[in-house]
Amino acid sequence: SQGNDPVIVSFYSCHVLLCFSLKVLHLWHTQLVTVYQFQNKPKPTVNISRSVTSNHDLCSFRSISPEEALEEEFILKSIAWPKYPSITKLSSLPNTSHPACGDFTILPRRGGGSWHIGDQLEVLIQMHDYHCRPKNYGGDVLLASLHNRALGAGAAGKVVDHLNGTYSAVFTLLWNGSATIEVTLVHSSEAVEVLSRQTSEHPDRVYFKSLFWSGSKTLFANCNVCLRPSMAPLCNYTDIHTGEPWYCYKPKNVSCDARINHSMAGFIKNLRPNEGNLFASGVNMKVPIRTSGPSDVLVSGRWRPSGFYYKGVWRSLGGTEVWEFNPKQMTQCLKGKQVHMYGDSTIRQWFEYLNEVLPNIKQFDLHTLKQTGPLMALDYTNNIMVTFRCHGPPIRFGNVPIGGLRYIANELERVIGGPDTVIVLGIWSHFSTFPMEVYIRRLMSIRIAVVKLLARAPQTLVIVRTANLKALTLYETLTNSDWYSMQRDKALRAVFKGTGVRLVDAWEMTLAHNLPHNLHPDRPIIKNMINQLMQLK
Numbered sequence: 269s270q271g272n273d274p275v276i277v278s279f280y281s282c283h284v285l286l287c288f289s290l291k292v293l294h295l296w297h298t299q300l301v302t303v304y305q306f307q308n309k310p311k312p313t314v315n316i317s318r319s320v321t322s323n324h325d326l327c328s329f330r331s332i333s334p335e336e337a338l339e340e341e342f343i344l345k346s347i348a349w350p351k352y353p354s355i356t357k358l359s360s361l362p363n364t365s366h367p368a369c370g371d372f373t374i375l376p377r378r379g380g381g382s383w384h385i386g387d388q389l390e391v392l393i394q395m396h397d398y399h400c401r402p403k404n405y406g407g408d409v410l411l412a413s414l415h416n417r418a419l420g421a422g423a424a425g426k427v428v429d430h431l432n433g434t435y436s437a438v439f440t441l442l443w444n445g446s447a448t449i450e451v452t453l454v455h456s457s458e459a460v461e462v463l464s465r466q467t468s469e470h471p472d473r474v475y476f477k478s479l480f481w482s483g484s485k486t487l488f489a490n491c492n493v494c495l496r497p498s499m500a501p502l503c504n505y506t507d508i509h510t511g512e513p514w515y516c517y518k519p520k521n522v523s524c525d526a527r528i529n530h531s532m533a534g535f536i537k538n539l540r541p542n543e544g545n546l547f548a549s550g551v552n553m554k555v556p557i558r559t560s561g562p563s564d565v566l567v568s569g570r571w572r573p574s575g576f577y578y579k580g581v582w583r584s585l586g587g588t589e590v591w592e593f594n595p596k597q598m599t600q601c602l603k604g605k606q607v608h609m610y611g612d613s614t615i616r617q618w619f620e621y622l623n624e625v626l627p628n629i630k631q632f633d634l635h636t637l638k639q640t641g642p643l644m645a646l647d648y649t650n651n652i653m654v655t656f657r658c659h660g661p662p663i664r665f666g667n668v669p670i671g672g673l674r675y676i677a678n679e680l681e682r683v684i685g686g687p688d689t690v691i692v693l694g695i696w697s698h699f700s701t702f703p704m705e706v707y708i709r710r711l712m713s714i715r716i717a718v719v720k721l722l723a724r725a726p727q728t729l730v731i732v733r734t735a736n737l738k739a740l741t742l743y744e745t746l747t748n749s750d751w752y753s754m755q756r757d758k759a760l761r762a763v764f765k766g767t768g769v770r771l772v773d774a775w776e777m778t779l780a781h782n783l784p785h786n787l788h789p790d791r792p793i794i795k796n797m798i799n800q801l802m803q804l805k
């Protein structure tokens with residue numbers, strides 16, 4: 269693990285020095301903030317051959333046990349994205365996946381006859397390049413879903429990559445009437461290669477700052493879990509309990525204890541010339557693929573989605589018969605309970621929804637920022653308390669007071685738990701730009717706390733809201749692409765498997781709905797998620 273390496277010594281590369289200086293200049297010119305100056309000390313020995321090629325040179329990672337390390341390796345292997353013949357030149361853009369020529373074909377029902385509820389429907393997709401030549405390698409990011417707008421019905425499909433330019437999408441038919449298949453190219457495999465390289469070469473492309481205040485001096489310093497090596501001394505804010513690393517360059521003449529607040533400072537776009545062409549909305553990013561004639565492929569294994577929409581209401585497959593709750597029923601369901609929500613803004617939407625919809629609840633004004641929290645809403649009549657608090661760094665909010673930077677694992681250590689306690693976790697979108705290990709290890713530290721909580725208070729209900737799909741512009745893609753979310757979502761499901769934690773499948777609930785993808789899903793989807801929360805009671 270990198271965690272124990274002194275970050276300040278291992279930098280003897282021209283390339284690295286240049287990068288850092290440029291970054292400081294960039295900060296000065298665009299942010300007008302004071303960052304710690306790179307010291308004009310005698311140059312260290314320069315070893316030209318070493319340059320930053322791996323994020324492991326830049327990032328610190330929480331130390332984990334040998335068992336956790338094995339598990340991490342297993343997760344990383346299980347979500348490894350297919351490799352393909354690398355494109356090196358811009359001239360190869362015509363060779364990249366282009367949906368206008370891509371086709372999909374519905375395979376005939378096995379055994380013939382008409383389709384029935386419960387049937388597995390399979391679709392074969394052949395991807396093409398700009399010249400409509402069939403692709404012969406995989407790795408495109410595809411989404412598949414079934415819809416019937418008139419019925420308000422929708423369900424997610426599962427995509428299987430055959431690694432030869434063809435893909436299968438598998439659906440379970442869940443309602444009577446017609447079902448329209450939608451297949452969408454999110455990113456070409458070539459675009460994924462660029463996204464992947466963004467993380468290996470620029471894990472610090474989203475950067476943060478802290479304000480330091482000491483007497484008359486106020487200074488900003490650059491902070492991150494991935495910091496370019498420099499001569500500057502560091503302030504080490506690694507969390508004592510969880511071991512989560514966090515560092516700032518130490519501002520001159522100001523104590524590390526003088527840190528006041530934390531903010532996202534900016535984002536550096538590092539695209540090589542014309543790589544932006546791989547992320548063109550409506551051309552090769554989030555574009556529907558058309559249908560054509562039939563073809564033959566068999567995908568083994570049955571698969572069941574976690575639920576589907578019918579008359580606009582999400583029906584989870586498994587158990588319950590009640591899918592919709594009115595505010596009165598919701599109050600009844602939450603009577604006497606404490607619901608503690610921890611995470612990012614996508615879980616804050618749940619807090620806001622409950623605060624709006626529950627008839628007797630009122631938010632108590634804690635004079636905190638909406639994004640960061642802590643937020644608290646109380647229903648005195650029914651003894652209901654709902655709280656929200658954002659997760660610890662990396663977090664892209666602004667002006668988070670240092671006292672408000674809390675790791676979920678540490679918060680959970682302080683929860684007594686029991687049958688009247690509901691814990692809701694939603695943590696994914698602020699981790700997209702960092703190496704996968706940063707996220708996996710964060711989840712593992714949360715898992716330790718969850719397992720302890722469930723051991724001391726087994727009746728506590730712990731719910732994890734998964735990642736969701738979002739609208740993609742170039743900026744949104746480089747900082748928070750659905751591909752990053754998709755990969756992290758798989759890791760999240762793997763880490764919490766078998767812990768007794770219940771999932772609300774935000775991924776499928778946004779894929780299956782006919783509303784546009786949105787980082788903050790629209791209200792009808794939130795309403796359905798809250799219905800899910802009620803069903804888990």
Ligand SMILES: *[C@@H]1O[C@H](CO)[C@@H](O)[C@H](O)[C@H]1NC(C)=O
Pocket residue numbers: 271272273274275276504505506508
């Ligand atoms: C930062 O502190 C943590 C925990 O106190 C320690 O394990 C780590 O080695 C420190 N990092 C550096 C670069 O000194």
Ligand SMILES: *[C@@H]1O[C@H](CO)[C@@H](O)[C@H](O)[C@H]1NC(C)=O
Pocket residue numbers: 355357359360363401
């Ligand atoms: C593009 O594809 C064509 C035909 O498949 C191939 O001959 C050519 O070398 C490719 N160009 C690049 C730059 O990869």
Ligand SMILES: *[C@@H]1O[C@H](CO)[C@@H](O)[C@H](O)[C@H]1NC(C)=O
Pocket residue numbers: 430431432434565566
């Ligand atoms: C691609 O792979 C699938 C699954 O192995 C196979 O059924 C199909 O024939 C292959 N298609 C091509 C064009 O090679």
Ligand SMILES: *[C@@H]1O[C@H](CO)[C@@H](O)[C@H](O)[C@H]1NC(C)=O
Pocket residue numbers: 385442443444
């Ligand atoms: C579909 O229609 C059949 C026959 O009309 C009915 O028995 C069944 O309950 C319906 N299923 C659903 C999910 O509506």
Ligand SMILES: *[C@@H]1O[C@H](CO)[C@@H](O)[C@H](O)[C@H]1NC(C)=O
Pocket residue numbers: 520521
């Ligand atoms: C830092 O403090 C020293 C000693 O008090 C002083 O000489 C120096 O000018 C200070 N530097 C800055 C940048 O404030």
Ligand SMILES: *[C@@H]1O[C@H](CO)[C@@H](O)[C@H](O)[C@H]1NC(C)=O
Pocket residue numbers: 479528529530531667669
């Ligand atoms: C936090 O930093 C901002 C500048 O980004 C500053 O305006 C604000 O007053 C600070 N907040 C606190 C509580 O010090």
